[in-house]
Amino acid sequence: MPDSQEQPPESARPSRAVVWSVLLASVAVAVFFPAADSAASALAPPSHRFVDTESVIDMLPAVGVAIVIATWIFVFWSLIGSFLNVVVYRLPLGESVVHGGSHCPRCSSPIAWHDNLPVVGWLRLNGRCRTCHLPIAARYPVVESICAGLCTAVYFRELVSGGVNLPVRIPDFLHGGVLRLFPNPSSALIGLYLYHCGALCVLLVWGLIAWDGRRLPSRSAVAVLLVAAGLPMLFPVLHPLPIGWHPGSGETASPAAWLLNGLGVSVAGGVAGMLCGRVLHRVLARLLRGDAAGRSGLPLRPPQTLGLGLALVGIVFGWQGMLGTAVLLLVACLVQMLVWSAVVDWPEVPTELVLVVASFVHLCAWRQLTVGLSPWWPGASPTLACLAPAVGMVLVVSLALVAITPASSRPASPGAAALDHPSDEPA
Numbered sequence: 001m002p003d004s005q006e007q008p009p010e011s012a013r014p015s016r017a018v019v020w021s022v023l024l025a026s027v028a029v030a031v032f033f034p035a036a037d038s039a040a041s042a043l044a045p046p047s048h049r050f051v052d053t054e055s056v057i058d059m060l061p062a063v064g065v066a067i068v069i070a071t072w073i074f075v076f077w078s079l080i081g082s083f084l085n086v087v088v089y090r091l092p093l094g095e096s097v098v099h100g101g102s103h104c105p106r107c108s109s110p111i112a113w114h115d116n117l118p119v120v121g122w123l124r125l126n127g128r129c130r131t132c133h134l135p136i137a138a139r140y141p142v143v144e145s146i147c148a149g150l151c152t153a154v155y156f157r158e159l160v161s162g163g164v165n166l167p168v169r170i171p172d173f174l175h176g177g178v179l180r181l182f183p184n185p186s187s188a189l190i191g192l193y194l195y196h197c198g199a200l201c202v203l204l205v206w207g208l209i210a211w212d213g214r215r216l217p218s219r220s221a222v223a224v225l226l227v228a229a230g231l232p233m234l235f236p237v238l239h240p241l242p243i244g245w246h247p248g249s250g251e252t253a254s255p256a257a258w259l260l261n262g263l264g265v266s267v268a269g270g271v272a273g274m275l276c277g278r279v280l281h282r283v284l285a286r287l288l289r290g291d292a293a294g295r296s297g298l299p300l301r302p303p304q305t306l307g308l309g310l311a312l313v314g315i316v317f318g319w320q321g322m323l324g325t326a327v328l329l330l331v332a333c334l335v336q337m338l339v340w341s342a343v344v345d346w347p348e349v350p351t352e353l354v355l356v357v358a359s360f361v362h363l364c365a366w367r368q369l370t371v372g373l374s375p376w377w378p379g380a381s382p383t384l385a386c387l388a389p390a391v392g393m394v395l396v397v398s399l400a401l402v403a404i405t406p407a408s409s410r411p412a413s414p415g416a417a418a419l420d421h422p423s424d425e426p427a
């Protein structure tokens, strides 16, 4: 595929539009939850309000502080996104992800800190190296924006809200709200927030390595799974869902809870994720590869490391959360297929990257899906009914993949090249 650096200079304009669009979309995703929350509380009758709504003037200082803190959270996660770009590039090559500063891959000149700022640095330089003026791939600011948008959205949804997205666990309204959060933070919620955002970042890295068609080193993947499984053994609160059907006494500190909630949930979730990944791998790979002969484009790439991704999801969310995420993964795959067949130049994406979207949606709506769709949602009830969505979605996606086959005769989408992986090192 053509490298973005080999495109003529005029191509910087569409890349700039893409970067701005993704940045604005990421900010929109980040502010969606507080905005929806404010709208819901403003529209609710006074008797249903959790706290008395103050006048707009009284609220202004609180809103101002909330915006400043959210901006810093967004900037922090965009810096993490910048680091993830480095990891995606260096990990498959076996290079160190911590040593070695940033430099231009063309002229080898070191990149100054102000040119290396996430998103802003790229936009200020118009996507070009300051020294040699050759293009820098638009994917770097796009990944930084997406990482910042997703993790800031989870900050509002999980941390500021007091954990209204978490199942079983009673929402921690005492610690909810930005102004109450910082003087009196809930360590359990902060731990859950970092644990979940860490998992999203790992899935993003694995998805981008799959996008690049590179091989994920298995040792690093195993290390990540072991760390993800080890943390809940030290902090059982990281697993809000128990291994069985019934929540029981919840956050007890007994050795049984430590073993069942810490190790049991991880092992059951990890094994279930691996198995589920194998099933989906077989179904999707056969359909995609079976039709791939003579085809110039596909809505999805055949999965490579989907089993590892779902194993991580199973360790973090438990086996019930993993099944729910798998259902959402198939829904997202269906959406990707429909958009791909309708929009010319829409890029094909690896299934592993779709898993990032599914995991994010599942995390933000975890409790609402489990309660609202009971007994049909995975893990919501001790009946086989909760397995129906998973089986149903596999059938729907299989049928859709078969139905979409005629669209294959069109030429390969050149639009994918605009964001496709560059061969240079991230700034």
Ligand SMILES: [Zn+2]
Residues within 6 Å of the ligand: 104, 105, 106, 107, 108, 109, 129, 130, 131, 132, 133, 134
């Ligand atoms: Zn240069």
